[in-house]
Amino acid sequence: MGILLEHIPLAYGSRVLLHDVSTSIPDGSLTALIGRNGTGKSTLLRTIAGLSEAASGKIVLCSRPLDQMTPLQRASTVSFVTTDKVRIANLACEDVVALGRAPYTNWIGRMQETDSEIVARALELVGMSSFAHKTMDRMSDGECQRILIARALAQDTPVILLDEPTAFLDLPNRYELASLLRRLAHDEGKCIFFSTHDLDVALGLCDSVALIDTPELHCLPAPQMALSGHIERLFAGAGISFDPETLTIRLAKK
Structure with a gap:
C-alpha cells in the first residue's frame, strides 16, 4: 500500500x-x-x-x-512537488533534476554514473531530454513543471x-x-x-x-x-450544477 x-x-x-x-x-x-x-x-x-x-x-x-x-x-x-513557480536562472535543467539524487549521493553530493543515468531517464520519461542543458528562466510554466516532476522521479520514491x-x-x-x-x-x-x-x-x-x-x-x-452525489453537494449553494453522465459543470439557470 x-x-x-x-x-x-x-x-x-x-x-x-x-x-x-x-x-x-x-x-x-x-x-x-x-x-x-x-x-x-x-x-x-x-x-x-x-x-x-x-x-x-x-x-x-x-x-x-x-x-x-x-x-x-x-x-x-516520498517526494513533493509544490505549486510554486520555480525559475532558476543559472542552473541547467539536468542539474535541477539531479537535486533529486541528494538522498543517495555521498557527503559532498558527488554523483556516480548510475545517478547520471537516473537523471537522464527521468528527463526522458517527462519528454524533456532536449532541455537538459537549458535553464528554467526561459521556459514555459508547463515545461518547468515537467522538470520538477522529473526531479521527483530522479528522487526515485x-x-x-x-x-x-x-x-x-x-x-x-x-x-x-x-x-x-x-x-x-x-x-x-x-x-x-x-x-x-x-x-x-x-x-x-x-x-x-x-x-x-x-x-x-x-x-x-x-x-x-x-455518481456519488458528493460533487453536487460540493457545489451546493454556489449556483453551479454538475452532470455526472457527461462530467460537465454548468452555471445553474436563474
Missing part, C-alpha cells in the same frame, strides 16, 4: 479542516484531491509528506509509519505528492500533464496523489478521487465519485 491514513485530524488554528480521516491509496494509481479553497488540500499533502504534523492518528507510507522514519528514509520514500501541478496551465497542457502522471503511476508503479481544481481531469483521467467535504474526506474510484 502506498499511502495509509488512520484517524488523521487536521486543523488550521482553531478551525477544524478534517476530522478522523481514514483512507488508503494503492501503489500504481493516480488519485486526485479536490475540494473548495481553504478546505485543507495543501495542508493534507504537506502532512503526508511529513512537512506538517498531524495532532493524532497514524500515517503509513509503503508499510512504514511516517513518524518512525529517519529524514533519509523519508526522502527516499514510491510515493509522489503534487500540489496543484496543473495550476497556471492552459487546457491542452493540463490534460497532457495529467496524462503524463497517469502513465508514470501505471507504468512505473508509483503512488501519485495530487490536488487539483480541474474536475474534468480528476474524473476523466484518474483512478480515484479524494474529495474534501469539511470535515470529511471521501475517497472513491473516479466513476463512483461522479
